[in-house]
Amino acid sequence: MAVTVVPGIPAAQRAALERRQGTVPLADIKARALRAPAPADAHRALVGEGCAILAQPGPAASPAELAGTCDLAISPLSGGLPALTRLSGSGLPVVATGLVFSPYQVYELRAAGADAVPLPADLLADDHAAGLIDLVESLGMLAVPVVGDAAGAGRVVELGARAIAAATPAPLSEISAGLPASVAVLAGQTALAPADVLRAAS
Numbered sequence: 520m521a522v523t524v525v526p527g528i529p530a531a532q533r534a535a536l537e538r539r540q541g542t543v544p545l546a547d548i549k550a551r552a553l554r555a556p557a558p559a560d561a562h563r564a565l566v567g568e569g570c571a572i573l574a575q576p577g578p579a580a581s582p583a584e585l586a587g588t589c590d591l592a593i594s595p596l597s598g599g600l601p602a603l604t605r606l607s608g609s610g611l612p613v614v615a616t617g618l619v620f621s622p623y624q625v626y627e628l629r630a631a632g633a634d635a636v637p638l639p640a641d642l643l644a645d646d647h648a649a650g651l652i653d654l655v656e657s658l659g660m661l662a663v664p665v666v667g668d669a670a671g672a673g674r675v676v677e678l679g680a681r682a683i684a685a686a687t688p689a690p691l692s693e694i695s696a697g698l699p700a701s702v703a704v705l706a707g708q709t710a711l712a713p714a715d716v717l718r719a720a721s
Contacts, residue, residue: 525620527642536621545623551630552658561612561635561661562681564590565703573614573705591635600631607632614663620647622654629658637684640664640675649678656681663705669696676702 565571571590591612594603606613612634619625619636620643628636636655640648648664655662656679664675667686672694675683682703685694695704 525639525642525647527639528618528620532618536623539627540623545626548623548626548630552626555630555632558629558634558659559610559612561591561614562703564612565661565682565705566701594633600627603628603631603633607634612661618642619651622651625651625654625658625660629660633660635661635663635682638662638664640666640680641671641686645674645678648675652679661703663703666694669694672698672702672704 567590573591573593575593591614592606592609593614594606594616603613603615613632614635615628615631615633615637617624617637618639619628620639625636638648638651638655643651652662652664652675661682662680663682663684664671664678664680665684665686666672666675668689672683676698681701682705683694683698684705685691687694691704691706695702698704
């Protein structure tokens with residue numbers, strides 16, 4: 520399976536993906552994904568009353584440490600797929616991280632226990648983005664296109680997205696303007712204090 524060249528995706532990431540595909544064929548990783556336990560409902564966790572809190576623990580964090588502290592967990596940037604798999608044992612929906620631009624990566628993440636997958640929407644053509652959104656959702660996960668403005672948000676919702684993530688610290692009310700209430704909106708900024716949560720929710 521050839522790796523699609525997407526402008527903006529570093530060549531090193533494409534090369535790493537090609538190496539993984541050479542080691543584990545798509546058919547094998549797809550079979551692993553289909554055998555994995557059913558994903559948790561990340562969308563439901565995000566669209567409840569009030570703000571959902573997403574925690575990003577370190578790669579060595581114990582799943583038990585997250586109990587009662589947040590609504591979802593974000594896989595650490597370091598630690599790779601093993602860290603994601605470890606978090607999947609927390610009982611919380613787990614949001615993957617990274618630049619996901621290939622169906623192979625989607626199957627990898629599902630096999631590792633991901634419940635939601637971010638997509639670099641602004642880097643993807645409509646047909647490419649729509650195909651990835653459809654694949655993620657067909658596997659029971661939540662596609663979370665990352666967008667930079669309200670136009671980008673409207674575009675991916677038209678392509679089938681049920682959630683978006685803001686790529687900038689712009690007010691969520693601006694980015695989500697006009698979107699259906701059923702669309703979950705994730706803030707792009709880090710919350711270090713209660714005031715940060717209130718600011719994101721305003």
